[in-house]
Amino acid sequence: MALRNTTTSYGSIAKFLHWSIALLFLAAYCAVYYRHWFTETKTPANMTALHLHLSFGISIGVFVLLRVIWRLSNTVPDEPPGTQLEHLAAKAGHIFLYVFMIAMPITGYIGTGLGAEFFYLFHIPKFEETALFQWLVSDTLGLTFKEFEKPVDFFHKDIGGALLVWILIIIHIGAALFHHFYKKDNVLTRMLPNIKYKNID
Ligand code: HEM
Numbered sequence: 001m002a003l004r005n006t007t008t009s010y011g012s013i014a015k016f017l018h019w020s021i022a023l024l025f026l027a028a029y030c031a032v033y034y035r036h037w038f039t040e041t042k043t044p045a046n047m048t049a050l051h052l053h054l055s056f057g058i059s060i061g062v063f064v065l066l067r068v069i070w071r072l073s074n075t076v077p078d079e080p081p082g083t084q085l086e087h088l089a090a091k092a093g094h095i096f097l098y099v100f101m102i103a104m105p106i107t108g109y110i111g112t113g114l115g116a117e118f119f120y121l122f123h124i125p126k127f128e129e130t131a132l133f134q135w136l137v138s139d140t141l142g143l144t145f146k147e148f149e150k151p152v153d154f155f156h157k158d159i160g161g162a163l164l165v166w167i168l169i170i171i172h173i174g175a176a177l178f179h180h181f182y183k184k185d186n187v188l189t190r191m192l193p194n195i196k197y198k199n200i201d
């Protein structure tokens with residue numbers, strides 16, 4: 001299987017990054033909503049769910065960085081047959097997904113007044129303790145962490161987390177299924193792992 005994208009299909013590295021990030025999104029959502037719905041504040045389960053959310057979120061940040069580099073250094077498969085409006089909608093949808101894939105981990109990290117226990121393997125210091133916070137937020141913007149945190153949290157929790165990302169992902173999955181079952185083109189299969197079945201008889 002080709003590592004790089006071709007004009008007809010995504011390569012194995014792009015597929016690996018796409019599906020790893022999709023699974024990490026699911027895990028980050030499960031952890032944070034498990035915390036909200038099934039745990040009491042400040043219990044060990046409540047804190048573990050939070051640190052898992054932070055760990056999955058930070059992992060998404062790292063994977064997205066690799067994905068953007070890979071995307072910029074690769075061919076993109078040709079657009080499937082369709083109207084100009086369909087092509088525009090697909091492009092806009094992918095751009096918005098990239099915007100949130102980048103903005104959610106950043107706003108999550110810089111808006112959290114707590115360091116992360118990264119899968120309980122090592123500690124990642126909170127943003128407030130970093131030289132970047134001191135230089136950018138404290139010295140340049142003249143803000144305290146509490147003042148800075150408010151709009152950042154609003155974006156992370158109320159705009160991105162609660163509503164927009166879900167809507168975007170649901171439209172994205174709907175579009176993939178529409179292509180596969182209605183238009184019957186290769187848009188979904190060119191992003192799926194190439195599984196070769198062995199003939200057993
Ligand atoms: C793509 C990555 C991420 C996604 C999709 C995501 C999504 C969410 C969602 C849906 C919520 C709940 C919003 C609500 O209150 O209804 C949330 C809360 C939160 N996120 Fe993230 N997040 C991500 C990354 C991060 C990162 C990297 C950090 C920090 C290192 C972080 C820290 C937090 C914190 C502290 C909360 C509040 C927890 C709580 O109220 O229980 N997030 N996030």
Ligand code: HEM
Pocket residue numbers: 018021022025071077090094095097098101169172173176187188189190191
């Ligand atoms: C069950 C879940 C998902 C399915 C079935 C799915 C399906 C697909 C398919 C078929 C493509 C290829 C589109 C094309 O060739 O034009 C694609 C691309 C893409 N997907 Fe998904 N996807 C899923 C989840 C996600 C999630 C959770 C995200 C991000 C939050 C995401 C972000 C993207 C992006 C940005 C692209 C554009 C390709 C690129 O440039 O990397 N997908 N997806």
